[in-house]
Amino acid sequence: MQQSPDQIRRAYRQMRLIREFEERLHVENPKGEIAGFTHLYSGQEAIAVGVCENLRDTDYIISTHRGHGHCLARGCDPKGMMHEIYGRADGLGKGRGGSMHIADLDKGMLGANGIVGGGQPIAVGAAVACKARQDGSVSVSFTGDGASNQGTVFEAMNMAVVLKLPKVFVLENNGYSEHTGASYGIGGDLKTRTEGFGIPVWEADGFDYFSVYDAAGEAIEHARAGKGPSAILATATRYFGHFEGDPQNYRAKDEVKNFRETKDALKRIREKVTGAGIFTAEDLDSIDAEVLKLIDDSVGTARNGPVPGADIMMSDVYVDY
Numbered sequence: 624m625q626q627s628p629d630q631i632r633r634a635y636r637q638m639r640l641i642r643e644f645e646e647r648l649h650v651e652n653p654k655g656e657i658a659g660f661t662h663l664y665s666g667q668e669a670i671a672v673g674v675c676e677n678l679r680d681t682d683y684i685i686s687t688h689r690g691h692g693h694c695l696a697r698g699c700d701p702k703g704m705m706h707e708i709y710g711r712a713d714g715l716g717k718g719r720g721g722s723m724h725i726a727d728l729d730k731g732m733l734g735a736n737g738i739v740g741g742g743q744p745i746a747v748g749a750a751v752a753c754k755a756r757q758d759g760s761v762s763v764s765f766t767g768d769g770a771s772n773q774g775t776v777f778e779a780m781n782m783a784v785v786l787k788l789p790k791v792f793v794l795e796n797n798g799y800s801e802h803t804g805a806s807y808g809i810g811g812d813l814k815t816r817t818e819g820f821g822i823p824v825w826e827a828d829g830f831d832y833f834s835v836y837d838a839a840g841e842a843i844e845h846a847r848a849g850k851g852p853s854a855i856l857a858t859a860t861r862y863f864g865h866f867e868g869d870p871q872n873y874r875a876k877d878e879v880k881n882f883r884e885t886k887d888a889l890k891r892i893r894e895k896v897t898g899a900g901i902f903t904a905e906d907l908d909s910i911d912a913e914v915l916k917l918i919d920d921s922v923g924t925a926r927n928g929p930v931p932g933a934d935i936m937m938s939d940v941y942v943d944y
């Protein structure tokens with residue numbers, strides 16, 4: 624734990640923010656006010672935060688269909704995100720994209736994506752830009768275990784190696800691709816498959832912020848140093864269904880309960896930092912309370928926010944040359 628107390632506090636807050644954002648959406652979703660599909664990230668917080676805590680302002684990330692955690696970890700405004708998810712005109716995408724299309728270019732967040740594996744070519748393009756700028760910046764893509772079987776990922780890995788790009792592949796194995804187990808769906812294994820391209824892989828415990836932070840630190844440093852692409856392989860689980868409304872009848876009866884009780888990333892970081900005397904439980908409780916209030920305010924304003932009018936709906940569709 625070589626991180627400063629301030630950094631650890633920020634990481635804990637980011638993880639709590641993701642957890643409460645998602646747990647609240649799980650409560651709000653059945654009320655029918657949120658249009659479209661919602662995929663929640665609860666359970667995987669340590670991965671997004673452990674990676675993004677290593678990034679600089681000039682770096683890029685690209686997300687997946689399960690993107691809220693990546694956006695929050697990268698510093699996107701929670702209120703702007705909540706308004707976007709509710710389809711409001713003052714959301715991050717003016718309410719036109721919703722949950723699966725949150726982007727914030729000012730934060731180097733190049734977008735979530737409804738196409739599994741669709742972010743990969745975009746992230747390669749961003750990595751080309753990083754290399755051309757010669758400022759040590761990197762392009763980071765998040766990829767699920769299911770997405771890792773897509774051709775776009777193999778093409779991206781190959782091109783990143785051939786062009787020696789500063790691209791970091793974050794492979795998030797949460798055990799499922801929709802309802803298909805990773806142990807069934809992945810041919811070979813993710814580590815050796817990635818190494819087959821000549822990309823070094825750092826493995827991490829995806830429930831443990833410090834494990835991910837350290838692994839990501841080394842992988843990102845490799846790419847920053849001009850040594851070509853690298854990968855992080857982190858294993859965790861998702862607490863909720865593939866999408867909100869998924870009955871999850873393909874999972875063992877107490878599977879999620881057991882993960883929550885024995886592996887939980889928030890419990891883990893709390894135990895570590897209170898055990899090491901860095902923070903007291905009360906310090907962390909006060910962060911939790913502040914985050915809960917922020918989420919509550921965000922849902923309150925989002926539910927009553929303005930919907931986009933025709934002027935907004937028709938903007939940014941075509942570029943004027």
Ligand SMILES: Cc1ncc(C[n+]2csc(CCOP(=O)(O)OP(=O)(O)O)c2C)c(N)n1
Binds near residue numbers: 740768797
């Ligand atoms: C090209 C494409 N194929 C299939 C789908 C349908 N689909 C959406 S999410 C998903 C599973 C993705 O699994 P994984 O990459 O492990 O991400 P996770 O949902 O576990 O975060 C599939 C098959 C899609 N959106 N796009």
Ligand SMILES: [Mg+2]
Binds near residue numbers: 767768796799800
């Ligand atoms: Mg998965």
